[in-house]
Amino acid sequence: MHPATPAPAxxxxxxxxxLPAGGLNRRHLLRLLxxxxxxxxxxxxxxxxxxxxxxxxxxxxVTVSFFWWGGEARAKLTEEALKLxxxxxxxxxxxxxxxxxxxxxxxxxxxxxGGNAPDIFQLDDNGLAEYAGRNVTxxxxxxxASKKIDVSNHxxxxxxxxxxxxxxxxxxxxxxxxxxxxDKTKLAELGVExxxxxxxxxxxxxxxxxxxxxxxxxxxxxxxxSSDYKALWLWLRAQGKEFYDGPKIAFxxxxxxxxxxxxxxxxxxxxxxxxxxxxxxVTGSVATQLVVTKKAAVSFMWSNQLSEMQKAxxxxxxxxxxxxxxxxxxxxxxTYWAASxxxxxxxxxxxxINFLANDVEAGKILGVDRGLPNNLDVRKAVSDALTxxxxxDTVAFENEITPKFGPAPAPPPxxxxxxRNTLRDIAETVSYGKATPEAAAKQFFTExxxxxx
Amino acid sequence: xxxxxxSRPALPVPAPAPPPxxxxxxxxxxxRRSEGLAGYVFxxxxxxxxxxxxxxxxxxxxxxxxxxxxxxxxxEFVEWVGFDNYKKIFTLDPTFWQSxxxxxxxxxxxxxxxxxxxxxxxxxxxxxxxxVGLFRGMFYLPSLLGGSVALALVWVAMFNREGAFNAxxxxxxxxxxxxxxxxxWALSTLMxxxxxxxxxxxxIFLAGLKQxxxxxxxxxxxxxxxxxxxxxxxxxxxxxxxxFFNLLLExxxxxQGFTSAFVISNGTGGPLGSTKLYTLHxxxxxxxxxxxxxxxxxxWIFLAAIGLxxxxxxxxxxxxxxxxxxxx
Numbered sequence: 066m067h068p069a070t071p072a073p074a075x076x077x078x079x080x081x082x083x084l085p086a087g088g089l090n091r092r093h094l095l096r097l098l099x100x101x102x103x104x105x106x107x108x109x110x111x112x113x114x115x116x117x118x119x120x121x122x123x124x125x126x127v128t129v130s131f132f133w134w135g136g137e138a139r140a141k142l143t144e145e146a147l148k149l150x151x152x153x154x155x156x157x158x159x160x161x162x163x164x165x166x167x168x169x170x171x172x173x174x175x176x177x178x179g180g181n182a183p184d185i186f187q188l189d190d191n192g193l194a195e196y197a198g199r200n201v202t203x204x205x206x207x208x209x210a211s212k213k214i215d216v217s218n219h220x221x222x223x224x225x226x227x228x229x230x231x232x233x234x235x236x237x238x239x240x241x242x243x244x245x246x247x248d249k250t251k252l253a254e255l256g257v258e259x260x261x262x263x264x265x266x267x268x269x270x271x272x273x274x275x276x277x278x279x280x281x282x283x284x285x286x287x288x289x290x291s292s293d294y295k296a297l298w299l300w301l302r303a304q305g306k307e308f309y310d311g312p313k314i315a316f317x318x319x320x321x322x323x324x325x326x327x328x329x330x331x332x333x334x335x336x337x338x339x340x341x342x343x344x345x346x347v348t349g350s351v352a353t354q355l356v357v358t359k360k361a362a363v364s365f366m367w368s369n370q371l372s373e374m375q376k377a378x379x380x381x382x383x384x385x386x387x388x389x390x391x392x393x394x395x396x397x398x399x400t401y402w403a404a405s406x407x408x409x410x411x412x413x414x415x416x417x418i419n420f421l422a423n424d425v426e427a428g429k430i431l432g433v434d435r436g437l438p439n440n441l442d443v444r445k446a447v448s449d450a451l452t453x454x455x456x457x458d459t460v461a462f463e464n465e466i467t468p469k470f471g472p473a474p475a476p477p478p479x480x481x482x483x484x485r486n487t488l489r490d491i492a493e494t495v496s497y498g499k500a501t502p503e504a505a506a507k508q509f510f511t512e513x514x515x516x517x518x
Numbered sequence: 519x520x521x522x523x524x525s526r527p528a529l530p531v532p533a534p535a536p537p538p539x540x541x542x543x544x545x546x547x548x549x550r551r552s553e554g555l556a557g558y559v560f561x562x563x564x565x566x567x568x569x570x571x572x573x574x575x576x577x578x579x580x581x582x583x584x585x586x587x588x589x590x591x592x593x594e595f596v597e598w599v600g601f602d603n604y605k606k607i608f609t610l611d612p613t614f615w616q617s618x619x620x621x622x623x624x625x626x627x628x629x630x631x632x633x634x635x636x637x638x639x640x641x642x643x644x645x646x647x648x649x650v651g652l653f654r655g656m657f658y659l660p661s662l663l664g665g666s667v668a669l670a671l672v673w674v675a676m677f678n679r680e681g682a683f684n685a686x687x688x689x690x691x692x693x694x695x696x697x698x699x700x701x702x703w704a705l706s707t708l709m710x711x712x713x714x715x716x717x718x719x720x721x722i723f724l725a726g727l728k729q730x731x732x733x734x735x736x737x738x739x740x741x742x743x744x745x746x747x748x749x750x751x752x753x754x755x756x757x758x759x760x761x762f763f764n765l766l767l768e769x770x771x772x773x774q775g776f777t778s779a780f781v782i783s784n785g786t787g788g789p790l791g792s793t794k795l796y797t798l799h800x801x802x803x804x805x806x807x808x809x810x811x812x813x814x815x816x817x818w819i820f821l822a823a824i825g826l827x828x829x830x831x832x833x834x835x836x837x838x839x840x841x842x843x844x845x846x
Contacts, residue, residue, distance in 0.1 A: 199590035341699035483807040
């Protein structure tokens with residue numbers, strides 16, 4: 066547990082970072098431990114007589130480790146939801162650990178390499194193929210088939226976005242989609258209309274240049290998204306193209322040249338700030354976004370980030386789709402729950418994932434922090450109960466755009482997390498004026514070939 | 519650290535004993551051996567630590583550098599690839615050359631400047647003046663903060679477009695740059711951060727300066743040598759072992775720098791790879807691209823390079839490092 070997370074005062078056993086199943090005292094605990102010591106080998110013996118599946122006593126005490134990234138607020142929600150689970154399953158103890166996104170994947174990789182992967186952990190689509198492709202994750206297909214993880218009420222595209230090579234390798238924690246977030250207050254100040262769903266790139270660039278002119282040149286219209294893989298991906302999809310085809314790049318060098326050129330022209334028109342200003346926001350972290358630092362009116366983000374961004378600025382923020390045909394957008398898993406292949410309690414792990422995905426009470430606790438709940442009934446219940454205005458806006462936006470979504474692509478392949486850094490660095494050689502779009506695109510394809518090999 | 523060995527006591531050499539009787543010599547040998555054993559027993563916590571925490575992982579990483587180990591896959595997928603990683607590094611990795619360039623630029627500029635700054639300040643603080651202790655403390659303070667993340671964050675706040683540095687410049691009517699985010703300047707801000715933390719070598723220089731015998735200066739004064747001459751003909755030669763020590767230490771430390779570059783560039787080594795120190799490249803390969811075998815090869819090349827530089831220092835040392843006890 067994060068040292069800054071205060072332990073609830075009414076639960077003295079909380080300090081070691083585990084969520085015990087109700088009121089355990091030491092004697093109970095000892096008895097439990099003794100029980101486990103006998104029960105585990107016994108279960109093994111029994112299993113040896115039967116089939117490959119160990120016959121696990123559903124009431125045997127089980128400890129499950131649980132790892133995610135996020136801030137304090139998310140930690141509170143997640144721990145509360147897990148506590149709800151352990152209060153219903155007295156034999157299960159969950160050990161939650163969390164940390165900020167920076168360093169999360171380093172730590173996950175290190176402990177997984179040591180063979181101690183957490184039983185349940187959070188992934189995003191950058192990490193999914195890296196972990197599932199290397200067989201770190203538990204195949205959840207049999208649980209979705211037997212409805213132990215019930216996905217029947219989830220949007221199909223969302224379920225598919227957790228599948229790789231025909232296996233259900235992870236379950237979405239919720240749905241989000243890329244969205245541009247803009248500064249309503251500033252737009253009103255300047256007397257400019259808000260951007261709309263379905264605007265073309267030319268429209269938004271002209272609009273952005275207008276903002277820069279009206280503000281006198283020290284405040285810009287748009288962030289330059291040329292180094293952002295998701296912006297490129299949506300731009301491609303809006304034209305009916307794709308980013309990846311299996312493990313290969315699906316677009317051409319000419320596409321990439323056109324993309325870089327689009328933003329070179331936008332900068333020439335004054336719609337986007339100079340490269341050094343854009344570089345401040347290039348890692349995508351909320352705190353450094355140009356909308357938050359009040360340097361540009363539009364940032365290219367994810368739909369579930371509106372509420373978090375709103376907390377970082379006093380100006381009122383709004384949200385709409387990326388420019389271009391909205392069919393470029395898709396119902397994306399904001400993050401996933403994945404399980405470790407080496408977990409000792411796969412059934413319990415599957416049950417916890419199912420609980421987080423389908424239980425209405427758990428859904429109400431978690432809200433839309435990790436995107437809109439997968440289960441449509443839960444989504445409805447959660448939306449009705451929301452109080453945070455920006456979370457409500459997120460839901461309204463998702464509901465508005467969902468009918469316009471295109472089909473979901475497969476999650477990005479192994480090597481993606483390195484490749485998106487390559488795109489970032491190469492796109493910046495163009496925006497800093499050190500390379501032409503043609504030379505940069507050529508360089509990208511050379512490096513992509515070795516990154517995806 | 520009595521580095522200037524002017525007053526180093528001679529090692530106690532046991533006087534040659536008269537030829538002892540045979541039995542006695544045997545016993546001596548045995549007891550010496552058991553003494554040696556006891557020594558190793560006392561050393562064992564450290565030895566075990568060295569083996570388990572340093573030697574074993576190092577050798578493992580040497581082995582891994584010849585494999586395609588990717589951190590996450592299980593061991594049965596680890597394949598021996600011979601020198602492929604090394605070949606790829608030298609032929610197919612433009613970022614490798616970029617990071618070598620950045621690291622060398624950083625080292626060749628920041629390390630000499632840091633040593634010059636620490637020596638200069640040490641000379642100023644060597645004189646007993648009122649409040650000299652306070653000043654020593656103040657100059658040492660930045661290096662107490664070490665390569666800390668907080669300090670790197672302060673640096674970002676100071677040197678970006680709206681930062682304190684530019685605010686200062688604007689008082690003189692100069693419009694500052696976006697130092698941290700300008701590929702031509704980002705590395706310089708990093709160097710300034712490194713140079714600013716010159717406290718540790720400064721303290722060592724101070725200790726060295728205290729060891730220079732004052733008679734030498736008195737004699738030089740009698741001979742009419744100017745202050746500059748005294749500096750070049752007395753202070754520098756007498757201090758050369760300390761300079762050598764500091765140079766070696768700062769070179770190794772400087773090349774291993776990671777935290778501030780990582781934090782200032784948000785882990786990107788940007789803008790445009792201008793702060794992509796070699797260590798950042800290793801990190802990227804190991805933890806972003808999951809090419810741990812490749813990263814191990816990078817690390818071993820790095821080790822070899824630092825080793826080579828150290829050898830060069832030691833072999834050139836005899837031409838400019840003067841040990842006053844005349845043994846060297």
